[in-house]
Amino acid sequence: MASFLADGVILLHGAFVLFAVFGGLLALRRPWWRWIHLPAAAWAALVELAGWTCPLTFLEDFLRGVGTGQPSPDFIDRVVGGLIYPSGLTRRHQILLGFAVVGFNLAVYGWVAWRRRKR
Secondary structure (H helix, E strand, C coil): CHHHHHHHHHHHHHHHHHHHHHHHHHHHCCHHHHHHHHHHHHHHHHHHHHCCCCHHHHHHHHHHHCCCCCCCCCHHHHHHHHHHCCCCCCHHHHHHHHHHHHHHHHHHHHHHHHHHHHC
């Protein structure tokens, strides 16, 4: 059961990362999305720039450690986990990722603002 819950957490984590990076695109069609997306993007950038560990990572690690202590990685853990926690991720990479999240979202929201003024 713990492995199943950990799989759910890592899928949720992956969805959050995708939303934090690309969720600003939802504001192109529905401006109310920005009220949900901006705090998520800010949190994701802050976690990367500050070098913190996301609480979802702690939860997943806790769930993976329940039982035998060393569960074998399953498909979700290998594939989604490999995208969220790539091997060789350095502090410099984290900072670059944080700036990438901020830069991409500034570009998207700048475009949203430009389109609204154009109308």
